[in-house]
Amino acid sequence: MKIGIIPVNVGYTSVEQLVAVAQAAEAAGFESAWTFEHVMVPAAYDSRYPYSASGKMGIAPEVNFIDPLIALATIAAHTKRLRLGTGVNILPQSNPLLLAKQAASLDLVSGGRFMLGVGIGWLAEEFRAMGVPFEHRGARFDDYISAMKKVWSGELVEHHSPFLDWSGFKSYPLPVQKPFPVIIGGSKGKAFERIARYGTGWYAPCESTDDLAPMLDALKHACSALGRDFAQIEITAMWRPELGVERVHAMRELGVHRLVARMIPDPRHDLLARIARVGEDVIAKL
8 A cells, every 4th residue: 555645735834844744754655745736715715615524625725835736846856756646736727738748847857756636626716716617627627638648649739629729739848657647536526437538546535435435336337338447547545644554454455556644734743753653653564
């Protein structure tokens, strides 16, 4: 079982703090470091966060939300082994050509350590602030990911759709990894169909084995319907360190390949000490 840490871009107040946490995670045996993405956090919003009972994401507008790719590029420059992932970036509100370029560049400068996690988004207020329609974001997601894969192919790009009109160009560098890891987040709507169609992995937004088991069945069904080998899809799920190594083993039994531990800087706790304890109490015993 691989163990990651998330989010390495929320709540950090200096580059020194960010680098220290990443290096501590690498030293403790963590396999990867992950980010969240929100360009802004409204003071109040009507949109409902789909993965908490309160419908709120639980992060105040004043909390530092460092750009994910800048945070991961910084970590890449100060680590050697730690893999880097976005968990997840909001694809429909992004410029897909720019994001394809940034993802390939980060994969190159990190030595092939980057994994692009993407989702369709849920915060309508953020889409409005970005000047992107919230409606049809699923169709926009499907179109963007198809177009980005053409960019990463290295061939002359031809892509014409209701959202994009691309013709006769290339965008280098190309990703180092082949295939380049595209990890799709979510569990609502057409999420499982999208994972089966486009993803090398799934970022599961849950930490409960009871919740995860039927979702895995739904993903297997989607893979079967599209003729996709379910075994090719890497499963990443959430985990809280206080759940201990027993939960890690239970998730492994379900077929999960990676767990990411949510560990946000908190002045009441020594984050570096917490990371070291996870390394000693959990990772070293796997």
